[in-house]
């Protein structure tokens with residue numbers, strides 16, 4: 579009887595230890611969206627402009643020229659690394675992406 583209880587305890591603890599800490603979908607949600615998923619909401623675009631001219635200018639001037647001269651698909655990889663550098667949260671990432679998309683070369 580004692581062995582069964584210990585066995586059940588070990589199985590239970592192994593199950594707890596194997597439970598993933600963060601769900602993969604939570605990580606994907608904070609990524610820079612694909613062009614088709616970018617918000618075209620005016621409020622998001624103007625909030626994005628504020629981020630672009632404040633949080634994105636800690637290391638360099640606002641990269642307006644780089645944004646307007648490239649397509650969103652060209653900018654997406656650099657934007658992916660920049661949002662990490664600027665430590666933006668998910669909402670800010672969606673907003674700055676909306677601003678960059680709205681101003682990128684079409």
Ligand code: HEC
Nearest residue numbers: 630633634635636637638641644645656660661663664674
């Ligand atoms: C921690 C510093 C840092 C922050 C914060 C940062 N960047 Fe950058 N960024 C760099 C560096 C370094 C480079 C490469 C050198 C350069 O072009 O100035 C760069 C380059 C870029 C480029 C490429 C420029 C080109 O000519 O192709 C773009 C676009 C850009 N950043 C946009 C952003 C945006 C948008 C944000 C805010 C989400 C941001 N950056 C925040 C450091 C930073």
